[in-house]
Amino acid sequence: MRFGHCYISRVNQKISEAKMKRALGQLKRKLPGRVLTDLGAREQASVDNLRISFVPDAVIQVQKGAEVGVVLKLANEYGIPVTARGAGSSATGSAVPVCQGWVLDLSLLKSIKLNPFSKIVTVEPGVLTEALQTKMARYGLFYPPDPSSKKYSTIGGNIACNAGGMHCVKYGVTRDYVLGLEGYLANGAFVEWGLPLKKFVSGLNLRDLWIGSEGTLGIVTKAHLKLIPLPEKRWMGMFAFKSEQSALACVTRLLKSGLLPSMCEFLDRQSVDCAEQLTGRPIFKGASSVSILIIELDGSSDQLRQQKKSLLEITKKTALDCVEAKTEKASEAILKVRRLCSQAMYSIADTKLNEDVVVPIERQYELIRYTLQLKKEIGLATPTFGHAGDGNLHVHIMYNRSSASERKRAEKGILKLMKFVVSLGGSITGEHGIGLAKVPFMKLQHSKEAIKAMQAVKQALDPKGILNPGKIFHPFEVWKHPTVDKKMPWDH
């Protein structure tokens, strides 16, 4: 007997070895060459960016969308957990097969089909986000959602957690670009939610219910995505401020002015200090330990000129210094600063908690003040940066895994942070989703009645609870599980 099926009321229901063997035998006959049961493949699929590992019984690498239906029909019949997987870059454990069973690897489904008239592209879930953007740019088209993992993450994964990114402030999140989905219900039935059309209001909208549901309600095998014209030109500026308060006040003025930047990234002094201490030199010459805003503008030359004028009018009052990027390469250099700050945090401690909280835009400084208070209280660094144009800040808590005391303080710190965020009218997650890591905070964000309604919907669409069991609702003590040392493609 083994750990198996674990959705809500049916936690720890066991699947016998014999039953699993029978199911796998059938699956191998139906889909020859798709089923991997060697330990290497299973270990590879056991973990995502949360780095908690549960080894599944098998990994199924489908080569056609329709094979997903075959897998699910059988899994549903036997009550075997199925966890869909793209690149495994989820930050919350949403791709970890905590109930073991089968991992459904969708990374080989990579077709891209553009309709240039309607500017709608139909993609399979394994398409990499950046690869899609690059390909579409060749046609003068733009697919804006850009999670920081975009070089590795798949569109399927992006849809599963409704991914955001740095361009959301102007262009919105993944959901805003999904016109239609094709895929399979838990029972293996093929369904379409929406079509490659700009407008569609027929029947109940299960498309948007699937988006952000982390593979718990159905499996996407095709997505029809809206594209927009690629902005003609871009301009980027990096501004130094003496404090977070000054930087965030500038964001408020900027947004209030009616200016709509295509990027509005904020870095607190803790984040900047990490980078400066690591490299031994200040990011802005003559002004170390500053808070930073990175602002991108886009549009035609005329629009850029006008927007830049307004922006500099606003920043000149309080910014200490500014670095301007007129070329793509120079912009890339600015964005490298942001990445450097993120990586440099590991010079403080070996483990980083990355909490993608959201607060009302005008309350961001209150959040920053709280991270400083928290830093004192738990004795751990709380460097924070993020998408200040959306109120979506990544608060990091840095700790050393080997120290029981630090772990305990980090755990306590996160709970306090989440409580504070919710008290500000904020959200516990803006772009990562719940997965395993944020389950303990669901009850802070949602009322019992709201959670009950969500669970009723889950139960309606997956009565046997086979789709990604253990996620979103099910108590999981992430702190009690050891993390694995595994080099991921996006690690530096």
Place this chain on the structure above:
Amino acid sequence: MRFGHCYISRVNQKISEAKMKRALGQLKRKLPGRVLTDLGAREQASVDNLRISFVPDAVIQVQKGAEVGVVLKLANEYGIPVTARGAGSSATGSAVPVCQGWVLDLSLLKSIKLNPFSKIVTVEPGVLTEALQTKMARYGLFYPPDPSSKKYSTIGGNIACNAGGMHCVKYGVTRDYVLGLEGYLANGAFVEWGLPLKKFVSGLNLRDLWIGSEGTLGIVTKAHLKLIPLPEKRWMGMFAFKSEQSALACVTRLLKSGLLPSMCEFLDRQSVDCAEQLTGRPIFKGASSVSILIIELDGSSDQLRQQKKSLLEITKKTALDCVEAKTEKASEAILKVRRLCSQAMYSIADTKLNEDVVVPIERQYELIRYTLQLKKEIGLATPTFGHAGDGNLHVHIMYNRSSASERKRAEKGILKLMKFVVSLGGSITGEHGIGLAKVPFMKLQHSKEAIKAMQAVKQALDPKGILNPGKIFHPFEVWKHPTVDKKMPWDH
């Protein structure tokens, strides 16, 4: 005994007079002064723009959002149908209380609260769409969704059917502006789906499930809406083409060029003929019986100049003539032409079926060709206009209600039209929803499995089936029900 509760398997389940009386007595005690039982009020709430009447047992005019919870708790306990109502401008009968019971009138909930920093406005469902737009424009802000009923229709109704309108081609539909909803489940429990935040991915997304669900899954008492900066300037042009093919080819070229108009309305020759015959003079001097495009551009002066140049470059090859509007007043005169065409259709016959179908943008001409074929086949006029930038065309079938033959041919015509639309890869509804009128076509659009999944979700959220029963899924023979002669505020 009386006709009552009718959701799916529980159709025609009766509610006794005594039980209804008891429930109403309790409700009156809990919400004194809110419950109207006089025939006048009940008849008023018995009908929407579909003009089929079912007189409810009572109309409840709530004055606070929380009262909705009180009503639903009681209705759920007694199993009484509850149909939410805003202005009653639904084109599909989604506001008709076909199972009688209680009509929940939300039109008195009218508060508007703007957060100018985040550009998020929180409104109650009874707020009129145009009133919101006008108020927000004073702050330089824009709420784009603009159904043609916007002068009368409420935001609650717009959310219930995910309303579109003429600006969707550039700015999207109602859903694209809803950040969060507050409201009540069928059991009367208060819930929040999302918050007034730009990003929110916590838990399953029931917000978007509610949007477009026509009041069948929950009742909205507050909506947090995203606003965008009001475009600085607008320009409008009306172009004449010798044929629909020529006009729609121009739309294709226009969209392919990367130009993104803020409005792209098409009128076929049948529509234009109606207006010209009624008024006795051509819309374009010297070119009668033309097909028309109305194009709006918006942005800064520079942007307008540039866009207009590109547009005229495209249209000059095929447009016969052009009327240009440089002022708001002149634009209004152009839009009056569109309204005139719509109204003039009644000079052909006394009844208009307005089908808001969607087809892929590049297949719009195939649809127009089909409407001409259909016209011959059923011997009824099929004037068509609509949002050509979205592929969302309003195909009208005109018939005389008193003629049994014409009614029969109109009914047959609609079914044929819907089949053809679906065969083109289109949608049976782009902005009206299903209501009663489109139920027969659900099975053309959605597979059995998809409909089953939708019904499972409905059952999960409204197990007693009290919310707007009889809609979306339930067979309703709209053609067998007489329509009532009732002057609506939007009638001319």
